[in-house]
Amino acid sequence: MNRVPDRNFDALVTPTRIHRSLYTDPALFELEMERIWGQSWIFIGHESQVPNPGDFFTTHVNHNIPVVMIRDKDGSVNVLHNRCGHKGAKVVEARSGTVRGALRCGYHGWSYRFDGSLLKIPNEKGYENTGFDPQSACYSMQRLAQVDSYRGFVFATLSSDAPTLQTWMGGARECFDNLCDRAPEGEVEVAGGVLRYEHECNWKFILENLNDTMHPMVVHESVVKAAEQYIATLPDDAVNERREAEIIPPFGASYEKFEDSGITGFDYGHHYDGGKTSIHADYSVDPEYHAAMIASYGEERTREIYAFNTHNVCFYPSLTIKCAVQNIRVIRPISVGRFIVETWSFRLKGAPDSMLQRTLLYSRLINSSMGMVGPDDLEVYRRTQEGLASPSNDWVEFHRQYGKDQQLPDRVVGGGTSDLDMRTQYRAWKAYMEGSIFSAKRSERASMGETQ
Amino acid sequence: MNQRQAVEDFLYHEASLLDRPDLDTWVSLFTEDGRYWMPAAEDQADPINHISHVYDDRVMMEIRRRNFVHPRASSKDWPVRCSHLIGNIRIHIDPSADSSAPDSGSATGDVLTVTSNQHVVVWYRDEQRVYAYRGTHRLLCAGNQFAIREKRVDLINPDAPQRSLIIYL
Numbered sequence: 001m002n003r004v005p006d007r008n009f010d011a012l013v014t015p016t017r018i019h020r021s022l023y024t025d026p027a028l029f030e031l032e033m034e035r036i037w038g039q040s041w042i043f044i045g046h047e048s049q050v051p052n053p054g055d056f057f058t059t060h061v062n063h064n065i066p067v068v069m070i071r072d073k074d075g076s077v078n079v080l081h082n083r084c085g086h087k088g089a090k091v092v093e094a095r096s097g098t099v100r101g102a103l104r105c106g107y108h109g110w111s112y113r114f115d116g117s118l119l120k121i122p123n124e125k126g127y128e129n130t131g132f133d134p135q136s137a138c139y140s141m142q143r144l145a146q147v148d149s150y151r152g153f154v155f156a157t158l159s160s161d162a163p164t165l166q167t168w169m170g171g172a173r174e175c176f177d178n179l180c181d182r183a184p185e186g187e188v189e190v191a192g193g194v195l196r197y198e199h200e201c202n203w204k205f206i207l208e209n210l211n212d213t214m215h216p217m218v219v220h221e222s223v224v225k226a227a228e229q230y231i232a233t234l235p236d237d238a239v240n241e242r243r244e245a246e247i248i249p250p251f252g253a254s255y256e257k258f259e260d261s262g263i264t265g266f267d268y269g270h271h272y273d274g275g276k277t278s279i280h281a282d283y284s285v286d287p288e289y290h291a292a293m294i295a296s297y298g299e300e301r302t303r304e305i306y307a308f309n310t311h312n313v314c315f316y317p318s319l320t321i322k323c324a325v326q327n328i329r330v331i332r333p334i335s336v337g338r339f340i341v342e343t344w345s346f347r348l349k350g351a352p353d354s355m356l357q358r359t360l361l362y363s364r365l366i367n368s369s370m371g372m373v374g375p376d377d378l379e380v381y382r383r384t385q386e387g388l389a390s391p392s393n394d395w396v397e398f399h400r401q402y403g404k405d406q407q408l409p410d411r412v413v414g415g416g417t418s419d420l421d422m423r424t425q426y427r428a429w430k431a432y433m434e435g436s437i438f439s440a441k442r443s444e445r446a447s448m449g450e451t452q
Numbered sequence: 453m454n455q456r457q458a459v460e461d462f463l464y465h466e467a468s469l470l471d472r473p474d475l476d477t478w479v480s481l482f483t484e485d486g487r488y489w490m491p492a493a494e495d496q497a498d499p500i501n502h503i504s505h506v507y508d509d510r511v512m513m514e515i516r517r518r519n520f521v522h523p524r525a526s527s528k529d530w531p532v533r534c535s536h537l538i539g540n541i542r543i544h545i546d547p548s549a550d551s552s553a554p555d556s557g558s559a560t561g562d563v564l565t566v567t568s569n570q571h572v573v574v575w576y577r578d579e580q581r582v583y584a585y586r587g588t589h590r591l592l593c594a595g596n597q598f599a600i601r602e603k604r605v606d607l608i609n610p611d612a613p614q615r616s617l618i619i620y621l
Contacts, residue, residue, distance in 0.1 A: 191501075192501055192502045192503045193492055193493050193496075193502050193503045194492075194503065194611075195492055195503055195505070195614075196611070196612065196613035196614065197613060197614060197615075197616075198613040198614065198615045200615070219526065221524045222519050222522035222523075222524040222525035222526075222528075223515065223519045223522075223525070225518075225519075225522060225524070226515045226516075226518035226519035226522055227515045229518055230511070230514045230515050230518060233514075241511045244509070244511045244512070245511055245515065248515065340613045343503070345503060353501065356501060357500050357501060360500070360501070360502070360503050363503055364503060364504055364505070364506065364507060365512070368503075368504075368505050368506065369505065369614035369615060369616055369617055370490065370505045370506045370614070370616075370617045370618070372512075372515065372516065372519065374616070375527040375616040375617075375618055376525065376526055376527045378527070378616050379526045379527040379529075379616070380526060383526075
């Protein structure tokens with residue numbers, strides 16, 4: 001996709017600042033939907049949401065392009081445009097469910113196989129000798145340009161130029177490995193439903209905030225203090241109450257603790273904080289779960305799995321995962337000032353129910369619209385959205401530890417309170433918007449002698 | 453005062469504490485093992501193995517009420533005021549009985565199940581919002597004194613994208 005930029009993106013993004021219009025300009029939002037969300041691999045869902053042939057899940061690949069993920073009769077998972085080949089009606093309206101036999105449009109009854117190919121048109125003889133070709137792909141429910149999954153996580157892209165899913169994930173792929181390896185059986189499955197949380201601000205704020213380690217001790221100070229004040233009132237034998245309350249205070253971890261956790265950035269805008277340690281590192285390990293892990297992996301490998309401890313891993317732009325907590329958040333943009341966050345929780349196969357219950361407790365307390373952490377984050381995003389209407393300063397800066405980022409072969413690493421994650425995602429943002437991200441990477445790979 | 457009047461008065465009292473809101477007093481209406489539950493799905497059976505918007509025990513209520521008035525809680529910088537309107541109150545003597553069973557008005561058991569329809573207008577962030585739910589109170593009763601063992605809030609749109617909600621409904 002070699003486009004000539006129709007805007008001067010050099011004037012909007014520099015290595016250490018971005019222009020405020022990135023958050024406020026509806027025209028830029030439309031361009032983002034076309035050039036970032038329309039090119040990047042986008043997270044669609046997890047294979048466990050569609051276990052049997054005909055099971056489906058509907059969503060959007062960007063702010064408005066409807067897609068359906070459906071399990072085919074041969075066991076494969078397809079991601080199709082949710083558009084009838086006839087008049088264009090959405091074929092599948094429910095959010096999830098099971099289709100028997102074939103997908104059928106509710107308007108004129110055209111039906112489709114689970115791979116999207118056209119099966120039948122009612123009263124078909126009217127098309128005879130009209131030049132209509134029922135074999136033409138344009139009369140099918142078309143598959144997205146590329147569809148692939150990694151350890152059950154299904155992604156799709158509208159771009160045929162995008163590199164393979166695994167190339168695109170790069171080194172951040174090991175975070176999916178860690179999430180799944182935390183299951184004694186090495187697999188995870190979606191469990192316990194979904195939370196949908198409406199955010200009245202630009203979609204990029206949440207991705208910036210994930211690994212912004214300079215905010216928790218400010219934004220979440222009050223709930224940490226409230227938890228600590230409460231814990232101080234507990235008698236010594238109130239073990240259960242204490243254990244339950246312990247989920248909150250890590251959100252007020254010190255600057256030093258966050259500094260030690262480190263931040264890592266990758267090609268295409270992915271980033272995470274943590275690795276050796278994170279704010280999730282000190283949770284107590286469930287003994288029954290630990291025994292199942294030892295039985296599956298042995299002592300040494302189990303310790304290795306626990307030791308890789310990331311906080312938030314961002315797969316730019318649509319997904320963030322928490323390996324140690326086993327939940328994910330999916331970003332669904334709507335408009336320049338609005339998006340939805342979906343929180344999905346996962347069961348570690350082979351682990352006791354207590355692990356899923358802990359995951360759900362976390363999702364509920366932290367990520368719910370009535371959580372103790374999420375609403376304070378959203379409040380500061382909204383203040384930022386409103387504040388950026390001010391013409392007093394056109395720029396949002398991210399200089400922290402600039403010049404100290406360390407470039408390794410497949411990643412950039414830096415201190416845990418660095419703005420490295422900001423520099424990483426806005427480098428990718430600019431390359432996507434200029435239309436050059438895949439061609440540039442392709443020539444880079446070619447010059448390094450790699451083959452696709 | 454008959455039991456029905458006493459139950460109604462209790463629900464109105466509880467709602468008035470949330471209207472103000474006075475969470476410190478409101479929390480004290482719950483038993484030590486009391487729960488506040490807002491499911492995230494229609495007819496949700498399980499609060500532990502399925503996600504909810506809230507499923508608070510006293511531990512979380514104690515943290516929330518302290519956070520609610522903390523000067524550094526930015527989402528609470530905005531005043532919150534509510535107006536609960538309660539109707540369709542029904543008292544179910546045996547929780548396992550048909551939920552459409554009419555109020556017999558002669559409860560003798562220790563736990564009453566009371567269902568109601570509640571419409572709540574919430575003023576927050578310079579905006580009024582409307583919530584509607586079916587409330588299910590499980591009340592521990594001694595004469596006409598009540599304590600809440602569980603308050604279940606079934607929103608009519610539990611699976612919709614929700615906006616920040618910083619007050620119990």
